[in-house]
Amino acid sequence: MTINLRHKFGQGLSPQEFVDKMTKNQEQFQSWYNQFSWPDSSLRGFFEGAHTDNLRCTIIAADWCGDVVRNVPAIFRLMETANIPTEVLVMEEHLDVMDEFLTMGGRSIPVVLFVSAQGDVVGRWGPRPQYVQEPMVAFKSANTDKNAPDYEENLKAARQEIMRRYGEGTGYQKLIAEEIKEILERI
Template sequence: MGVNLSEKKGQGLSPTEFVENMTRNQEQLQQWYNQFTWPDENSRTFFANCRVPGIRCVIIAADWCGDVVRNVPVVFRLMEAAGIPTEVLIMEDHLDTMDQFLTLGGRSIPVVLFLDAEGGVVGRWGPRPTYVQEPMVAFKAANPDREAPDYQDNLAVARQEIMRRYGTDTSYQRLIVEEVKDILQGI
């Protein structure tokens, strides 16, 4: 990926510090964390036995973001199971880093980065599972003009479909498990 974030080591919060310092959505994030269950025994075993020497996880996030509230608890669980050290960079405090990892031209969080021992980015996930993100990808492709009269209406429709795809239970979490597993297998 060509980006090196070695200078960011130690600048983030631990997962516990991130949760403790949340001023919004703390209870919801904790609920998604507590409701996490492994989709299958193979996934649980993979993460329990996942040992990639020197790898660490850096998550760009903010407590105001709904995707962070839903997705970061799953990533926390996966990194805990795999024993991968994890830091959270608050987006507003690290815009220089955020701007190296734009999604569809925008600042979309969370951005989950996997770094090697030298700080090189060797994997990236986020802001949503691919299936959940598809409506936004389609929206951006079909609506390049932010000033168009129907832009906001079309954006609302895309967001509504994203929420439908997330659903009301934890079934979307299996998508994150599979996608992060694929990334770690490729490192």
């Protein structure tokens, strides 16, 4: 069943309003935004020439989330280049929408939604690039009992591997651009 978000149009924040209202991680968020660079000219060319006239981007996010701070700046850059109007729904203010887009049963953000002019959700990305997300997928499938004695230790190990896969620089942003490109090509 297709989810329709037309009723949410205009209820979110513009990318600049989201950044301006951040009470946590604003400097780090801005730093990732400023560090963004195109990994290659063909990817940039795709976004510059994307036919997205009837498409909007709605991002479920919160300033306290490390994955939002790392990934949304790249999403903002991609959407700017593709001229896709973008709106941010702060998760705590839009739990009704968040709960329609759970990741493995949990509220993982960011959730990047591509929405038609009619409000139908036609594409989804998040909360991380697939390569970076793999350790969490493996953890969740192997650790179903939250009361198990090694649950927290295994969760910590999965999070450490996620950070290792993000790496120190902006290389992971290429993964985001490639994955968003694939989504837009299917729409």
